[in-house]
Amino acid sequence: MTDQQVAPAAARPLRRARAKPVRRRAKPDPVRHWVRALDRKRPALVGDTLAAMREMYGARVWQRRHDPTSELILTILSQNSADVNAEHAFELLRWRYPRQPREEASGGPLKEAPRAADGRHSKPPPGWGGRTGIGTAEAPDWAKVEFAPLDELVDAIRPGGLAPQKAPRIQASLRALRELRGDYSLEFLGDMAALEARAWLTAVPGIGRKTASVVLLFCFGTPLMPVDRHVERVSKRIGILPPKAIPDLAHELYLALLEPDQMYEAHVNLITHGRETCHAQRPDHERCAIVTRCRYVNPKAP
Numbered sequence: 598m599t600d601q602q603v604a605p606a607a608a609r610p611l612r613r614a615r616a617k618p619v620r621r622r623a624k625p626d627p628v629r630h631w632v633r634a635l636d637r638k639r640p641a642l643v644g645d646t647l648a649a650m651r652e653m654y655g656a657r658v659w660q661r662r663h664d665p666t667s668e669l670i671l672t673i674l675s676q677n678s679a680d681v682n683a684e685h686a687f688e689l690l691r692w693r694y695p696r697q698p699r700e701e702a703s704g705g706p707l708k709e710a711p712r713a714a715d716g717r718h719s720k721p722p723p724g725w726g727g728r729t730g731i732g733t734a735e736a737p738d739w740a741k742v743e744f745a746p747l748d749e750l751v752d753a754i755r756p757g758g759l760a761p762q763k764a765p766r767i768q769a770s771l772r773a774l775r776e777l778r779g780d781y782s783l784e785f786l787g788d789m790a791a792l793e794a795r796a797w798l799t800a801v802p803g804i805g806r807k808t809a810s811v812v813l814l815f816c817f818g819t820p821l822m823p824v825d826r827h828v829e830r831v832s833k834r835i836g837i838l839p840p841k842a843i844p845d846l847a848h849e850l851y852l853a854l855l856e857p858d859q860m861y862e863a864h865v866n867l868i869t870h871g872r873e874t875c876h877a878q879r880p881d882h883e884r885c886a887i888v889t890r891c892r893y894v895n896p897k898a899p
């Protein structure tokens with residue numbers, strides 16, 4: 598083939614059009630996006646809400662309630678149950694799986710858990726979510742709880758509600774703690790940074806962000822904001838959280854919206870508000886100190 602002759606198309610090397618680099622837009626960070634938008638469109642909303650809650654329910658000073666393992670199990674017991682029932686179930690765990698033989702602990706043999714005059718298991722006074730908590734008596738023997746026959750444990754915590762789901766969750770958590778650490782103590786979490794400690798706990802089967810945050814906030818004062826159903830409902834009604842925020846996002850949003858030293862009081866007062874005033878049904882707007890900024894009452898509230 599001479600220089601003038603043109604090579605047949607099949608023999609010519611293919612010249613590819615150079616592909617334009619595809620510019621991918623970075624996905625907006627939903628946390629940053631929301632925090633900025635809230636700041637711009639509804640300035641001081643978080644601060645005003647916290648001030649209103651303090652006006653209604655007072656200032657809160659952090660205080661440890663229980664050892665972290667008890668707090669963990671109590672929080673599992675309170676999932677989708679009233680706190681007063683969870684506390685009752687915890688007391689029954691103490692009774693059924695004591696650290697000392699029961700005769701020694703109670704001064705005499707008992708055949709079954711104490712019952713009230715009407716034949717029902719007596720309830721301890723209402724506590725956290727009730728009023729006074731589970732008291733300061735010794736924690737149950739966690740090894741006995743972990744190795745108890747499942748149906749026996751289900752029976753032991755039945756008055757707390759959802760026992761068939763919670764009993765295996767409790768045993769799985771205790772098993773994971775023992776296998777990972779050699780015992781059931783969680784005191785070491787107090788020496789870890791907040792997110793590191795939360796990540797350690799949420800790696801344990803059955804422990805989510807809310808449960809981990811409760812344990813860390815209440816046992817060590819770790820600056821984390823547990824978002825339970827009351828906090829979520831109140832926050833979405835006021836407009837602090839987006840209406841469709843899923844629980845994991847709600848936790849991250851609150852970490853960005855609050856200062857570390859605001860988290861304990863914010864959590865406790867928002868829960869109290871959800872329980873006492875901003876009920877799921879018929880919220881009592883009249884006595885609410887944040888009513889002028891609440892989007893549930895006025896969709897155009899500032």
Ligand code: SF4
Pocket residue numbers: 831834835874875876880881882885886887888891892893894
């Ligand atoms: S104004 Fe009503 S809906 Fe809004 S936070 Fe208060 S009680 Fe809840």
